[in-house]
Amino acid sequence: MIRPFSRPFSRLGLIALAFATPSLATAQVEQGPANAGFEPAFEAQTRAPALEDSTVQSERFAEGLEHPWGIAALPDDRFLVTERPGRLRVIESDGSLSDPVSGLPEVDARGQGGLLDVALGPDFANDRMIYWSYAKRVADGTVTAAARGVLSEDRTSVGEVEEIFVQSPVSQATKHYGSRIAFDGEGHVIITTGEHSDAPEREKAQDLEATWGKVIRLNLDGSIPEDNPFADGGGAPSIWSYGHRNIQSAAFGADGTLWTIEHGPLGGDELNDTRAGLNYGWPVVSYGLNYDSTPVGSGEARMEGMEEPTYYWDPVIAPGGMIFYEGEAFPGWQGDILVGSLKPGALVRLTLEDGRVTGEERMLTDVGRVRDVEETAGGDLLILIDAADGAVLRVSPGEADS
Incomplete structure (x- = not known):
């Protein structure tokens, strides 16, 4: 019997496992035909068995937000929320919004840019430190920044x-900034970036001197x-991992593992167990296609020396923020x-066992583009609906049908 792996294997190294993994149930989440149609490297690497439907309900909690992007729970039943045009607001416990919080730097709100994630520092109770990521306009273009x-x-x-x-370096493309913030509990902050999308600039995801398409x-x-x-040389010392496309999900599991989810192109969104110094393949390999349906990079889904995603979606879910x-x-x-799923829009749940996805569920498929997810002190969820007239929904257990 093959023992389920608990760390990433290279894309070639997992091919053998595909033929030795015990068969799983065949019922899957309804999602339509795949775009690229690559064979997964192992069972349930994509289209995992559908989980039993959960009973949930949602209600509007806060309204009047313009493209909300990131949310963080304050310790007093209030929440910080970002609006992409550049505003940080406080959501009161009754859902009312504060005036914009002053003191933040100007953001570059062109294209996909603007004010992005927000997070409370690990010692917020004592120092009231908060962190945020944003697109910054500079003399020669635009970059992802954090403060x-x-x-x-x-x-x-x-x-x-x-x-x-x-x-660095500066980009001319106002796309694919990333960017989520997470803390590892050991005195470090994680900042994810994108590779600005456009060819040939996206090749910088493989460039160890550039911080495009990286985990920082x-x-x-x-x-x-x-x-x-790479602190001692061989690449930019801030880099943790590379070969990413556009990471907009990042969270640490209970065992301290950093998990990220990145946007693929036409198919190929990836959940990755994200480890130090490893290459996650973009844009050399991908389980998706370019938007014009041409092959990405080598045209292959896997290659020696490039890490296999723990899970991928084709067609995409267009991932927003994530939590455990x-x-x-x-x-x-x-x-x-x-x-969160931006396209087609939903709240997506994945179960994990020994580092492998064992099931998937999609809920709230009619609420719109879910940009971020936060847990309240009582265990309900708040989800951000990314729209010009955006909102925050509270998600709680629903009543089972009698």
Whole structure:
């Protein structure tokens, strides 16, 4: 019997497992035909068995937001939420919105750019430090950047602002900025980036001197950890992993593993167990196609020395933010991944066992583009609906049909 793996294998190294993994149930989430149609490297690497339908209900919690992008829970039943045009607001416990919080830098809101993720620092209770990522307009173009600052006691302003990361080199393309923020509990902040999409610039996802299409790992103050894989040379010292397309999901599992989900092109969204110094393949290999249906890079889905995704979607879900659920409201979900879908739009749940996806469920398929997910203190969920007249929905257990 093959033992399920708990760390990534190279794309070629998993082919043998495809023929030795025990057969799983065949019922799958309805999603239409694949675009690329590559054979997965192992069973349930895509189109995992459909989970039993959960009973959930949603209601509007906050309204009047313009393209909300990131949300973070404050410790007093309030929430920080970003709007892509450049506003940070506080959502009160009754769903009302504050005026914009002052003190944030100007953002580059062209194209897919703007104010992106927001997160509370790991010692927020003592230092009130918050972190955010954003598109920054510079003299020759645009970049992904991240900063931190101290949220005032009355939550109306941010002070002591300092930039901790600025992507390099500069891009002309106002697409694929990433960017999620996560903390590993060991004094490091993770910042994900995109590769700005356009060919041939997207090749910089493979360039270890560029911070496009990378996972970035820094100390909380923006300095470089000594144990980063390229801290002693061979690449930009801030890089943790490379070969990514556009990562807009990042979260740490209970065992400390960093999981990311990146947008594919026409098919090929990837869930990755994201490890130090490893190459995740873009744009050399992909389980998707270019938007004009031509092959990506080599035209292959896997190649020696490039990591195999733990899971992929074809057609895409267009991933938003993700969490590992920890609450009591949905006890059967504890430890599961919850991720927003922008296209076709949904809340997606994945179950994991020994580093492998064992099931998938799609809920709230009629609410629109789900850009981020946050858990409340009581275990309900808040999901961001990304639209010009965007909103925050509260998701709670529904009543089972009698």
